[in-house]
Amino acid sequence: MVDDVFGIVGTVQGGSFRVDEAVAEGGFAVVYRAYHGAFRSSVALKCLKIPGALSEGEQREFLEKFREEGELLFRLSSAIPSVVRPLHVGTLAHAKGHFVPFIALEWLEGKTLGALVSERAMAGLPPFDVATVVKLLTPAADALCQAHQFPTPNGTVAIVHRDLKPENIFIAELQGRPFAKILDFGIAKVKTATHQMVGRQSAGESPTSAFTPAYAAPEQWLPKSYGQTGPWTDVWGLAITAVEAVCGHSPIDGEVAAMLGAAIDPKRRPTPRNEGVPVNDAVEAAFAQALAVDPRDRFHDVRAFWNALCHAAGL
Numbered sequence: 001m002v003d004d005v006f007g008i009v010g011t012v013q014g015g016s017f018r019v020d021e022a023v024a025e026g027g028f029a030v031v032y033r034a035y036h037g038a039f040r041s042s043v044a045l046k047c048l049k050i051p052g053a054l055s056e057g058e059q060r061e062f063l064e065k066f067r068e069e070g071e072l073l074f075r076l077s078s079a080i081p082s083v084v085r086p087l088h089v090g091t092l093a094h095a096k097g098h099f100v101p102f103i104a105l106e107w108l109e110g111k112t113l114g115a116l117v118s119e120r121a122m123a124g125l126p127p128f129d130v131a132t133v134v135k136l137l138t139p140a141a142d143a144l145c146q147a148h149q150f151p152t153p154n155g156t157v158a159i160v161h162r163d164l165k166p167e168n169i170f171i172a173e174l175q176g177r178p179f180a181k182i183l184d185f186g187i188a189k190v191k192t193a194t195h196q197m198v199g200r201q202s203a204g205e206s207p208t209s210a211f212t213p214a215y216a217a218p219e220q221w222l223p224k225s226y227g228q229t230g231p232w233t234d235v236w237g238l239a240i241t242a243v244e245a246v247c248g249h250s251p252i253d254g255e256v257a258a259m260l261g262a263a264i265d266p267k268r269r270p271t272p273r274n275e276g277v278p279v280n281d282a283v284e285a286a287f288a289q290a291l292a293v294d295p296r297d298r299f300h301d302v303r304a305f306w307n308a309l310c311h312a313a314g315l
Contacts, residue, residue, distance in 0.1 A: 029047060121249070161237065216259075
């Protein structure tokens with residue numbers, strides 16, 4: 001049972017969305033199932049938790065950034081089937097007048113990869129094998145390849161996710177078959193924008209609020225040491241997500257300082273073998289390169305990593 005954090009169950013939001021129930025909650029957002037009266041179908045309302053008290057000007061600035069990301073997500077999803085499709089961006093009509101931006105998304109039947117991994121562990125089942133994970137995540141890898149070389153009227157641009165993790169890979173049931181869809185494209189940039197705005201008001205705001213520590217690449221932790229984020233950051237995110245699926249637990253966990261230490265320790269990389277999974281040399285080598293501390297030592301893009309992993313897994 002997920003709490004109705006924003007107290008909107010039973011209300012109509014955005015003029016069309018009747019909110020029926022809260023279905024999921026994370027550190028940055030609450031997801032509700034809503035009913036679109038005109039389409040006569042369910043949609044997902046992702047409502048953002050905006051920390052601190054933003055001024056009216058900062059709210060307008062944030063909402064404009066959020067709308068830009070929604071527009072970008074719409075373009076991506078129109079061209080790439082394995083990216084979840086947005087339907088609307090707006091703010092809640094909140095009883096207490098709180099500033100709560102939301103994005104309405106297509107409703108998907110299924111579960112996140114994170115939920116599937118956890119359910120298997122709780123049921124005492126072994127984790128997924130490497131071949132199964134590669135097959136399952138290939139649509140997501142293909143989507144990242146396309147997003148990193150996305151054509152626009154102003155030329156080809158690299159649209160980077162920056163927050164890949166099992167909770168952002170949704171395994172949808174489409175015509176009776178599993179199909180991986182990527183959630184939250186653009187949300188990482190919105191989280192960063194929120195952190196920057198709140199940071200101007202509160203020096204105590206943690207910098208890790210802009211990313212998910214357990215899945216963050218070294219350059220997200222220490223940009224001065226390892227450079228800026230880019231497609232290589234998604235190579236890391238996809239690799240660490242795949243490792244979690246084959247070992248059944250998060251390879252990087254614990255206190256924030258410990259997670260930073262694990263991410264940048266060159267002597268112990270979060271590869272399958274180091275997490276207790278017996279894999280062949282080629283599979284281990286593919287993950288070791290994808291999870292290299294220095295981005296310059298990683299695969300140059302997702303396609304190179306995934307091709308190497310497919311070959312190593314015999315697919």
